[in-house]
Amino acid sequence: MKYSYYPGCTLTTKAKDLDAYGRASAQALGFELEEIADWQCCGGVYPLGSDEIATKLSSVRALHEAREKGQDLVTLCSACHHVIKRVNDDMKNVEDIRTRANNYMQLEKPYAGETNVLHFLEVLRDRVGFDVLKEKVVNPLTGKKIGAYYGCLLLRPGKILAFDNPENPAIMEDFIRAIGGEPVVYPYRNECCGGYISLKEKELSKSMCDTIMESASGFGAEMLITACPLCLYNLNKSVEEKLPVYYFTELLAEALGVKEEVDRA
């Protein structure tokens, strides 16, 4: 199975791990991530201005290219996933945005939200299957108590992201189980880490991350996993009950026995 893949800027700089482990794991699991040619930054934040078109165009270009190849579009970064999925929804359902974006793009065949946008975790759950993943695990993370940290971008708005129940999600816990770990469910796993507010009001973001860390360690987590570079950055700034935070792909690569390969490269 071949997917169009949109890595996003952060995965080529600060979050290289998220990307490298993801690609290696995909290979081990037998699906191919074909990087979109000439992809551009998604903008990082979904633009809420209703008259804002320009900042949506890079997503539309990626979505359009995937459609032309007849492939689903896979993302790894929560923020990219959020932006691209919401822009895709706009292109499908908001006539004004669709018309204006297409007027600008001058495509041979206008784009109207045809591409299926999948997060890597959704590929694991819905395409590979967690049961199949479990069979392919060579180094199960037995005995590791792992807290899933979802953040908000993957879950909300629930109807558009359609990723999991935003108030009580389960996909990352199921993932942890599949790689042999023991998921620790804690109530703050779907709360915001502060996002970009950490640039402006460090203390606020830190206190939000502290709440998350305290809750996770209070329920017995030994480490956290996330799919979001910004969450990882913010959580690492937390001082209370500090737990190590990993990209979920790192643990996946480890479980699949391809981590060392990546580390060596």
Next chain:
Amino acid sequence: MQRIGVFVCHCGSNIAATVDVEKVVEIIRQEPGVVHAEDYQYMCSEVGQAKIADAIHEKGLTGIVVCSCSPRMHETTFRKAAERAGLNPYMVEIANIREHCSWIHKDVEEATKKAVILARAAIAKVNLNAPLKPGESRVTKRALIIGGGIAGIQTALDIADAGYEVDIVEKTPSIGGRMSQLDKTFPTLDCSACILTPKMVEASAHEKITIYTYSEVEKVTGFVGDFTVDIRKKARSVDMDKCTGCGVCQEKCPSKKAPSEFNRGLSNRSAIYTPFAQAIPNVPVIDREHCLKFQKGKCGVCAKVCQAGAIDYEQKDEIVTEKYGAIVVATGFDVIKLDNYDEYAYSQSKDVITSLELERIMNAAGPTKGHLERLSDGKAPREMVFIQCVGSRCADDRGKSYCSKICCMYTAKHAMLIRDKYPDVNVTVFYIDVRTPGKNFDEFYRRAVEDFGVNYIKGQVGKVAPQPNGRLLVQASDLLDNRQIKMEADMVVLAAAIEPNPDVRKIATMLTASIDTNNFLTEAHAKLRPVESPTAGVFLSGVCQGPKDIPETVAQAGAAAVKAIGLLAKDKLLTNPCTAHSDELLCNGCSTCANVCPYGAITYEVRQVNDHGIREDRRLAVVNEALCQGCGACTVACPSGAMDLKGFSNRQILAEVDAICQ
């Protein structure tokens, strides 16, 4: 050609301030067929009606047009006036120049022009009117009540006391409904069971009342005054005549893991069970899904211990067919499922409960024998938080758009009772608005705040987070203080929205009773006919029509009973003569009309037709005039124009349209 009289009403200034009524009379007087025209200040008054009667006598009128308010208001008044003067009442037409004209326009000239046009349309119609005569149908003097909660019980008692036979059909093994699950009732704090059980006993002992418990309505045919209903008596596996209600079978039953419906799943019951101690009838039911005998073929303990030999594993469902003149729906409510409200951790924590679950916990016969304790560890709570409007007054499709109406009061009740019985427990209530209209209601709420020290905070809770220490962290905003709150609680109680019993959809379909988007049954008129369904002979009692508390439910139950009695007291019913009929030469038997008929009034029969000398058998639509409500859907749907409505024929409607477009 008819001899038509036109009567233009001023309605005080309601019409006359915007419509130049004298000018309307002036113009209409010139219309062909109009032999009399006059205006008067209040046409609906005695004097106004006398003017109509006089004109009928003096001018030999054969048709009347009254230009006045909506026919919903006074069509009957004017029809009766005409009838008294010797004219067929269906020769009267109303031109609605108030709601359709004066009330919605400002410009006098334009409004006057429109009033003339509306009058012309009515004149055009009345020109084609023919005298109509209502038919007659018989009335079966027996009422059916669907649902045996307080609403159904009260309606049954009131109808039975008036001397008519009543059957109650209740789905569960006992009558009593939601009220039987409540501990205390607001605002007087009397014990729910103490005031309900006498009513249950009275209903069961009443010689005019037959109760079918563990039974469901399966099929309804017929029409007002003459319904035929199939009732499925589900197999109880216990012979009701032999059982003495001793209860030994329930004690000895080895399968005790079935969740108790009565205790909202907070405790378990045996497979053979009566839902609660005061159940009526006091005859248990075998829940076959949890019974070892039915599931594994082994056991049979209940049959062995039953001295009366009442256990019958072979019992089968039984269908009882009965005739009724009136049907009252009293199907009640349940609280909504909280799947969409995971931020309150209802599914994650045992200490987050609904208010109905708290009723059971507070009740001496409940899962904790009436002790207030956490379901997770049995410890007494020190800090309790109540969250109001969980799923009520919701702006999106996550919950319900309406106010559930009872939650503010029962939350105040719970808060007060807890503070009274456990003074060291702190109680905080988060609310959007406190709504306590009702006799002694606001006083009750104020007592909770002022005398019992319940802490009310205006603001919604965003998250309830179970803590590693076993407590619950409640995050909320205080809108009056404009601050964020984080507080730990030992128990959180959710005032979950109420919704109509899900079965009501099925029942409404059987009764062709209309239902709104929230599954509440629709009343015939929101203000003036609040206990009647638009379907003749079907009445509404209790929460199936809309959220209400016990006193309101009982009042509505009585009102529904009166309406049903009014129907049962009649020997014959006059049927509305404005019914559909099919022209057999035009009908091609396509079924389109039957598919759109909301009342099931159209059937098909094969009849010999003489079509211009050719005799052949054809499949033809036949309208049951007793069922037809004259809605006209079939006349519009009929592709061949065979369907027509008496009093509203296609010709009459088109004549009106022509008159308007002149």
